[in-house]
Amino acid sequence: MSAFDPAAYLSDELLERIRSRAAAVDAENRFPEEDLAELKDAGYLSILVPRERGGAGLGLAEASVLQQRLATAAPATALAINMHLVWTGVAKVFSDRGIPGLEFVQDGAAAGEVFAFGISEAGNDLVLFGSDTGAEPRPDGSYAFTGTKIFTSLAPAWTQLGLHGLDTTSPDGPQMVYAFVPRTDAVTTRDDWDTVGMRGTQSRTTELHAATAPADRVVRRVAPGPNPDPIVFG
Structure with missing residues (x-):
């Protein structure tokens, strides 16, 4: 096996272009769209996706090295992209263990989809163990989510939001219901992010107004609290 070369996935030239934009991105409080576009073109969004599904087939340790390399140029860009890599990392854990259910995340990442992490909620210290967001089951197996998520990095750019909510009616x-919702009119992104040094993450507040996850995007239903399921303790 050949030695891992970070520059093969994140070239010096690309890194320098990202570095050259970082100060302006923060000063102007905007999302680094150019960074995302170039990283997507370079296949960076699928570094954790298996080769057979169109990705680079890297492991978590290699992805960590690349993220540190990216952070030397633009910390906010690295943090924003990291939230996408959280979901592709969970999908990797699933596939490595032979657990079905997140293949669409891997295929989507390879095709250029951007996955955001919609878990954080104001005042919810339970994090993965509980949620203040309501998850309403629908007859077709889909779920409608209503609530407010905070610190949603990649807010202007994500195409799929991985989130959780609490089903109290079944x-x-x-x-606890874990699922993915697409960006629709049922999702409102507030323009409320202005954190010096990290403005580029655009980790805005996300309002969910019966945002619907199709049945085939409902990944897990597990009991609240600590749970050995890999979606919680992967």
Whole structure:
């Protein structure tokens, strides 16, 4: 096996272009669209996706090295992209263990989809163990999510939001529901991010107004609290 070369995935030239834009991105409080476009073209969004699904097939340790390399040029860009890599990392854990259910994340990342992490909620110290967002089951197996998520990095750019909510109405409830919703009119992104040094993450507040996850994007239903399921303790 050949030695891992970070520059093969994140070239010096690309890194320098990203570095040259970082100060202006923060000063202007905007999302680094150019960085995302170039990283997408370079295949960076799929570094954790297996080769057979169109990705680079890297491991978590290699991705960590690349993220540190990216952060030397633009910390905010690295942090924003990291939230996408969280979901592709979870999908990698699933596939490595032979657990089905997140293949669409890998295929989507390879095709250029951008996945955001919609878990954080104001005042919710339970994080993955609980949620103040409501998850309403629909007859077709889909779920409608209503609530407010905070620190949603990649806010202007994501195409799929991985999130959780609490189903309190099903006979086996309460159940924590993990799913992915597309960007639709049922999702409102507030323009409320202005954190010096990290403005480029655009980690805005996200309002969910019965935002619907299709049945095939409902990944897990698990009991609230600590849970050995890989979606919680992967």
